[in-house]
Amino acid sequence: MESGDTKRKHYLNIENTPQSWLLTLDHKRIGILYLVTILLFFFLGGVAAVLFRLELLTPDAHLVEHETYNRLFTMHGVTMIFFFLIPSIPAVLGNFLLPIMIGARDMAFPRINLASWYVFTAGGLFGLAAIVFGGVDTGWTFYTPYSSTYANSNVILAALGIFIAGFASIMTGLNFIVTIHKMRAPGLTWFRLPLFIWGQYATAIIMILGTPVIAITVLLVGIERLFGVGIFDPAIGGDPLLFQHLFWFYSHPAVYIMILPGMGVISEVIACFSRKRIFGYHVVAFSSLAIAILGFFVWGHHMFVSSQSMYAGMIFSILSFLVAIPSAIKVFNWTATLYKGSISLDTPMLYALGFIGLFTIGGLTGLFLATMAINIHVHDTYFVVAHFHYVMVGGMLMAFLGGIHFWWPKMFGRMYPEAWGRFAAIVIFVGFNLTFFPQFILGYLGMPRRYHVYPEEFQVLNVMSTAGASILGAGYLMVFVYLVWSLFKGRRSVSNPWCAAGLEWRVSSPPPQHNFKKAPVVDRDAYDYTDEDVYKSDYDSGGTSDG
Template sequence: METVAEITPPRTHYLNATYGVKSWLLTTDHKRIALLYLASVTFFFFLGGLFAAGIRIELLTPQGDFVQAETYNRMFTMHGVVMIFLFLIPAIPAVLGNFLVPLMIGARDLAFPRINLLSWYIYTVGALFAVLAILFGGVDTGWTFYTPYSSTYSNGNVILTGLGVFVVGFSSILTGLNFIVTIHTMRAPGLTWFRLPLFIWAHYATSLIMILGTPVIAVTILLLALERLAHVGIFDPALGGDPVLFQHLFWFYSHPAVYIMVLPAMGVISELIANMSRKRIFGYKFVAFASLAIAAFGFLVWGHHMFVSTQSVYAGMVFSFLSYAVAIPSAVKVFNWTATLYKGSISYDTPMLYAFGFIGFFIIGGMTGLFLAALGVDVHVHDTYFVVAHFHYIMVGGTIMGYLGGLHYWWPKITGRLYSEAWARFAALVIFVGFNLTFFPQFLLGYMGMPRRYYAYPPEFQVLNVMSSAGASILGVGYLIPVIYLIWSMRYGPHAPANPWGAAGLEWRTSSPPPTLNFEQVPVVTWEAYEFGDPSENAESRMENRG
């Protein structure tokens, strides 16, 4: 990070334009709504983390001694529900995307500012249902709500939790809809599609999944709730229903949802890699279209969750093949990121550390995904810790690394303040170590046959489980450190210049923090994305925007 002495922040910006609780709760400024989301998802991240802590404490010993089996079931279910629906899905789009999409395309706000605020309220209401379900004792079905257990036998708060997921889904739909319309209709003059930052391409692809997939989970949960209320079997085989129909409908959304979680992170990584190595991304169009390809293929692979659920062998083969196909655009991204680094002028600031972490974790998570896409291997490791480790490498190692990397990278823009680089690097290192120690042993456990979702296990698995729990506590500390220094920086951090990284992109051409309407003048774009050719231009824009 460059140290620029004596930065005078802009006199009025979006943070001090108006004051009071009402000016925040009734705001239609996308930047303020992003901060509302930031507060909400951070809360739910740590709530979900608490459940994870409970799981890891129980698994320290082979016997079930910390909690009862029923409590354990509820803990891993609530961990999954909270983390997936209330943190991972909204995290990057609703916080970073909300803040950055209009800034990056030179717009004053998202196309529908009031709908944007509405989406936060819908999220809050849905989250309240989930919290109520937790307070009333939680739910024990697993985050997948598989029928007929969920519709007939479970005595947890299935309907309340389902209602929460149903409602939160609409906030996700509205966010995706807003992004699509904004990106189509509100780009600054001269900002053609192929001049857009890859962050925008990734969010566009994500939004497509949000609006196409989320309604399907909504209607699935609606049917599940009706079945549970009316005791009529549409999914319960004892009443003539078909439980596999539920799995089809559920995974038709929930597999693409994995890409809702990871695609925005890929967008963040593209920004970090290009800007922190001062180089135009290698193969811009390939990376851009890879996002769309992942979104499209992502809709055609849901059957790989059902290789052992009475799905026909032929369907299994097709789904297996298509799941391999998703690896192609994903690999394109990884190769292009690494090729971008070649002969780049790389700086090893905190955001870049997260980007490196992301690439490593994503490779491991992605490659083990290929193991799982193979029919024979999947039968062996299905429902074991191998699967758990695989998707945590993608979701925690991928999405959360991307989220934290992006949060650090844009923090000076969001708050107008600089955080402590030393602490930030230290935290990134702790997270990297803690993450690997937590989840790598789980690959081994799964391969040796430890099933997921059990609260007791044979004694020979204990060493690896203790390693995993130790890693989880390191990881927990790693996540707490940024909370402290980031909050500290909001008050005591030095003022940030408009473009502390010397980065390309419209968001760096306005002051930090930006004014309420983002730009003093609507920018006219005459350059390509990630153009680092003329360094004086960056310096110039820095001078211009300081006032």
């Protein structure tokens, strides 16, 4: 990275040998390592998406056959979920920001933090090997017996990859919880913490209590395949539904691993760009915990048509509705924060506003799906696909991009080009809706997911969707290009370009190696935007020039 200025030493320019990066214990550098790694996986998952969206331009199989198609959507799902979305905000922004935001010099366990990146990369390599040796065709859910008795692809490699990457997630979660408990600066009480921290904390709870279950589950599938030990095998009395229970016990909460950190980012951005304290701070903080905990007990809504007991289904359905309450609380409180705020529509804010709208659509359609009768109608159709992409892409990816833009000056000491930023945000918003809104209609009309051919009457909507995907892809590419450009040519940033509250803006950009020379003392609540001058002068301790 060439971004540092020559006068001042900071975490990027302090030493730049390969081993200074590969053996670093600095949480900021580990965050950057994660950023580079997950971008690779995002690219891979994106390529798969492009290929199958192209196939879906026409009703017949023109581009790929069903075997390849199955492998493509599995590759897309596995890489995007396990190797991009789950680590995205926690491992990149969380690692980078969490210690600075709470006024600590590093995570509680820097070695475990670095180990988590290595473990994640090792898991990723197994995932890559599975793709290189021909791919996996089970879908990202690895349902037995597709993945056991009838598996004809590299299930074991992929399962091992997920098993290993899971431990990276556990390590990150463990580090977050201990760090938040034990390393806060003097005066930084729980209810002075930024909501980003609350979001990470809630996420970490899920990581610790949920991830081991998926680990043992895929391990059992692996053992079943490898040693011929039948655990989910109906031939010796095994229960394939048990797999689904265990799988969704993690994988439903994993959805909240993918959205809670995003909600934390949005809280930061909304507060900063409306110059107001988040409306109902305490409620928003607790709603994160509520989502994390309630989210564990709704998993059965993925199994309504799987011969799961109808009575269990009813309970899961009711519980699923309950999760909507804390989610809605967040949405209402963000909009209430906007009310009478002095809003500026910078790029991060555009993403945040996009998040609120798209997440609302994604969340509400989730309620349709939690209703048993409607679920049976739209189960395994494009309606489901559209629903979770509104949450995952419209929600988390928007939040990730918003967060990356918001903290870009902090991470690299350079500003991204604002005009390009706004333009790309709008392109992505338009492209996203054009891609996925038609899929709601397709699903409602009955187009099942995971097929490479479809009846002709669905073509118009599919063409719209593919066109949207192209726009979306162009948007991402644009962001990538100008962000890389800005690393070298961007305007140098001051410590606090947004005049934002929060400890991370009180260190210089990029931050010095150990963040704080002296532990900062916190004497005010989060998002205290009433006294505007405070954020411009006093805290600008950085050595950067303009301001």
